[in-house]
Amino acid sequence: MSVAIERLVNLALYLAAAAGPVTRDRVRSEVEGYPDSSDQDAEAFQRMFERDKDALRDAGFSINSDPEGRYWLDSAATFASNIDLSAQESAAVRAVGTALLDDPAFPFAEELRFALAKIATVIDTPDAPSIARIADERPADQGSAVATLNRAASARKVVHFDYTNSTGQHKTHAVEPYGLFVRDGRWYVVGRDSDINEVRVYAVSRMARLTANVSRPKSADFDRPADFDVVRFINLPFQYGNDPFEATVRIEPEIAWRAPSLTAGAGVLRELPDGALEWTIVARDRARLMRWLVEMGPGLSALDPELSQQLSQSLESVAALHSSGGSR
Numbered sequence: 001m002s003v004a005i006e007r008l009v010n011l012a013l014y015l016a017a018a019a020g021p022v023t024r025d026r027v028r029s030e031v032e033g034y035p036d037s038s039d040q041d042a043e044a045f046q047r048m049f050e051r052d053k054d055a056l057r058d059a060g061f062s063i064n065s066d067p068e069g070r071y072w073l074d075s076a077a078t079f080a081s082n083i084d085l086s087a088q089e090s091a092a093v094r095a096v097g098t099a100l101l102d103d104p105a106f107p108f109a110e111e112l113r114f115a116l117a118k119i120a121t122v123i124d125t126p127d128a129p130s131i132a133r134i135a136d137e138r139p140a141d142q143g144s145a146v147a148t149l150n151r152a153a154s155a156r157k158v159v160h161f162d163y164t165n166s167t168g169q170h171k172t173h174a175v176e177p178y179g180l181f182v183r184d185g186r187w188y189v190v191g192r193d194s195d196i197n198e199v200r201v202y203a204v205s206r207m208a209r210l211t212a213n214v215s216r217p218k219s220a221d222f223d224r225p226a227d228f229d230v231v232r233f234i235n236l237p238f239q240y241g242n243d244p245f246e247a248t249v250r251i252e253p254e255i256a257w258r259a260p261s262l263t264a265g266a267g268v269l270r271e272l273p274d275g276a277l278e279w280t281i282v283a284r285d286r287a288r289l290m291r292w293l294v295e296m297g298p299g300l301s302a303l304d305p306e307l308s309q310q311l312s313q314s315l316e317s318v319a320a321l322h323s324s325g326g327s328r
Contacts, residue, residue: 007033011052012061021070024049058154145204146180146187152212153177156220158194161210163202165241175202176222179230183237190233192222201233201240236264238292241284248303251277255299262296278303286310 014031015022028034028045035045053063053071062074152159160174177191178199187204213221238247251259253275263269267281283289290311293300302308 007031008052008055008059012056012059015056015061015063015071015073016075018072021066021072023070027071142187142204145207145210148210148212149177149180149189149204153179153189153191155217156222156224157217158213158221159189159191159210160213161202161207164206164208173202175200176224178224178228179233181230181234183234186237188233188240190230199233201235203240236266236281236283236292238283238285238289239266239281240288244282244284245286247281247283247289247307249279249281249293250301250303251279252299252301258299262300 010032011027014027022030024046027049028036034040034048037045040048057063063071064074065071149159151157156176158174159177160172162170162172164170174194175189175191176194177189179191180187180189182188188201189204190199190201192198193200250272251262256275256277259269259277259279263279263281267279270278270280272278286307289307290302293302293311302311
């Protein structure tokens with residue numbers, strides 16, 4: 001654990017345990033990790049303490065102050081309930097956490113180190129050797145970009161990025177990031193595009209030259225809508241893009257029981273005389289729809305003639321490639 005993370009943990013635990021408001025001088029003398037006055041002047045300590053308070057607030061701690069320069073933790077506004085884990089549960093959490101820390105696609109490495117430090121326990125179980133691949137496309141780039149987007153969303157700062165949509169068109173966007181989510185190996189950001197005044201979903205893997213507004217870092221650039229819920233924007237993987245079309249999929253009788261999980265409640269289902277289901281859904285990416293049909297099948301087929309022909313040709317190409325030994 002880095003010195004900075006350890007100092008943050010110590011400060012969080014100190015504020016949580018304090019019987020009342022504490023002064024900066026008490027923090028400096030009683031919290032392990034802060035240099036004493038002989039090693040660091042007051043101005044440098046003040047800057048360090050301010051950075052640490054901002055970091056704790058970003059992590060969900062509500063820290064209040066009064067005009068006399070005293071600080072205390074608002075436990076009612078801070079999600080910091082007691083954690084009581086068994087040895088097996090602690091081992092599992094540490095194993096998963098270690099795997100994520102080694103994943104270049106994971107954008108919250110520092111926050112995770114902080115969380116793991118709060119539940120640190122001496123365990124004989126070795127750290128997990130595996131790497132958890134959250135993103136299946138450009139994992140390192142997505143991890144770095146998502147970290148930037150998450151900071152911008154938390155601080156409510158506008159971001160700018162170049163974007164290539166599913167049809168290959170390039171455009172620069174200015175977006176107010178409201179929230180992020182990951183699905184099927186891709187990170188997405190949801191936010192208001194100021195050029196068109198609409199809330200849109202953008203795939204992080206299609207972004208380039210991402211930057212966040214750094215002017216007035218303590219002031220928000222926008223207000224997030226009070227009723228915003230990122231869950232409403234999590235669609236099926238082939239529903240992202242700018243080229244909407246209506247797709248019709250046949251779900252064979254033997255897998256009709258899977259329809260609720262396959263459709264995720266989207267689109268319209270109609271039962272056919274033979275017990276199969278006809279599913280009509282608005283899609284936006286033909287290639288990803290075909291990939292999804294293959295991954296979720298067998299028992300799924302496209303009823304649209306053009307889409308069905310494309311799918312057949314793609315499968316024939318894959319079969320030919322494998323029959324030739326997979327080499328070119």
